[in-house]
Amino acid sequence: MLLSAPTSSHIEVTTLPQLSPVGPWQIELSHDRAQDLIVWITRGQGQVLLDGKRYGFGAHNLFYIPAGSLWSLNLGRQCFGSCVFIPRPDQKTQDRQAVFLRVNGGQEQAFITFLLDRLQREQREQQEGWSEAMSSLASVLQIELRRAADAAGTPSRISAAQRLSRAYCNRVARHYCEGATMSDHAEALDVTPTHLTRVCKAETGKTAASLLTERQLHSARSLLTYSDTPIQEIASKLGFRSPAYFTRFISQHTGLTPSRLRKTARELA
Template identity: 45%
Template sequence: MEHNALRILSLSQLSNGQDWRLSLAHDRAEHLLIWTTRGQGRVLLGGQRRGVGTHNAIIVPSRQLFALDLGRQGVGQVVVFPEATELSLPQMSRLLRIRDAGAMNELTTLIDAATREQIAGKPLCKLSMDAYGALISIWVQRQLGLEEHAPERRNAAARLSASYCDRISAYFSHPMTMADHAEELGVTPTHLTRACKAATGKTAADLLTERVLYEARCLLATTKVPAQDIARHLGFGSAAYFTRFMQHHTNATPTALRKASARLVEAA
């Protein structure tokens, strides 16, 4: 299946069996619709931490910061839309708690049918998958039009947290500290930290650190780029500082993390 085509994945496939790929704050190039079918946990979405459970539809536009922790028992399916899709998708992150059995069955049926089409790989598969994607996007639009899914008004702390999360997605690889972002947002570091803590349960520094850590782990796992070049790309002053950063947050050196990822790929 082409990566510029619509795909259906399980949550475990999306994370490649590595919890950090979902639980660390990060953003992706694709648009995601995550349909949770079992488990309870927390999601960081739109600059806020929210509870998430069974039959929740999590809409994550491309390049928007999010994190999901459903625990080991969590199960769900993910519709991955390519960033350049022409389908009408929300431009803002949304969490929809679906209570209507008919709506639940409709989305589940569409995703299951698209999954079977993807597995079969018949001629014109991409065209068929695009058609399922269009039907799924229509389902989303219909749900967003319901009064029960009207977006909640965000307080000042949530709005500031959302703006900061947008900046993290755009500038995480730049040599900017949390204090630099606070200055650009016109607030003090203390005020920004207080707002992020209230909205997400994490400090402003924690959110920035998680995004940098996620990128570092991805590059170590999926490329052969030397650790010192990764360090430079992510704004670290030296390879030694980068190594200390990784050891502090993962209890492993960049070399050890890369080897562990390679073993995981070999075992798959």
């Protein structure tokens, strides 16, 4: 019996701990998803990789991760918050900008918390019209996010390093399964691998090669966890030269073979 796979067909409210039901790798490895994601931090601290940059966060930080954007989360002890997944029907990933904010006003904080609490209630009780209610509440939440972003303003300029890190993260999200190496991506961005590595490390805390590896590993572990796709097909889908090379990749980064990793995930369920 398969685990329940993440869905992108409807609005879903969850908590930070529920983002990683199988293991911390589900949020700690850099990856992208098919849904827009809004995160509201209510307690604790942590770090988020967002839009090619690493941010530290705490209570009353609000961030928006567009569908198709590379991201990861590292949660500190006792970190808690709410998350809303919002489907992107058109699947366009390049028309919206990630947002990272600190909401300082007590009234604004209370309103965001109210919207999320009401979304959770509608999802839990599923009374008549609950789906329409969730859609309306999510729209209001998105409007509040845009207003808060407008009020905070945006930097007039971003550095060349930020632009390069953002461009590389976007490439990784779009092309990670095509078999391209970090050096191939550097060439496409017209920089040397050394320069790309140095910039990514400074902006994200991770090397360029690590970002690519994490994206591949996240997809591999997700497919092994949530599907019965044969291992050789997963290897081909993710751009590996052979099933044997894929097996070495998984074993190197998890200490388990793909088949054992799949079995372990099912046992955890």
